[in-house]
Amino acid sequence: KQEVTQIPAALSVPEGENLVLNCSFTDSAIYNLQWFRQDPGKGLTSLLLIQSSQREQTSGRLNASLDKSSGRSTLYIAASQPGDSATYLCAVTYNTNAGKSTFGDGTTLTVKP
């Protein structure tokens, strides 16, 4: 079964700290991997999309890496701010799934002032 796992389920850090969120997947034959942000009671907002041929993507203070051989992706957030507090979800599109994405359960991040 093709699964996506995110550990830890929750993370609390002081403002200004650099942090890493983890995503692991069970099959290296992926089409792409995407990181989303979800605020309470809201929909999902795409942060970064990494194609299978890429190793990383950057947007502002965010950097996402992809290592297909080990089945891992990390989302690095630099100089965290209270406004970064949200749930971060990882979604993997596997080659065999005709465009369907498999989501992890998310990591809920709290950045304390």
Add this chain to the structure above:
Amino acid sequence: NAGVTQTPKFRILKIGQSMTLQCTQDMNHNYMYWYRQDPGMGLKLIYYSVGAGITDKGEVPNGYNVSRSTTEDFPLRLELAAPSQTSVYFCASSYSRGRETQYFGPGTRLLVL
């Protein structure tokens, strides 16, 4: 562009009732998706569509039906609502299979009593 819109925002159903969740996108996207998200969990795919007139089952299709008569609209039908269908439902769209990001609607919160 309004993006992806969903109606209603919130609904309470009695067991055995039926309803249709509406989803519309104005980005001329070919792919559209319906997900459900249970508390503290990631998203699970219910149904998806790769274009008008073409739909297919996702991971958890039982108890739901869809249709896609136009590019813009992708309604989700719940027949004989059950408490297990209490969830938040998200509609999403993308231009193609995985090369571009998925855009999400704000969600419909459904409570079945």
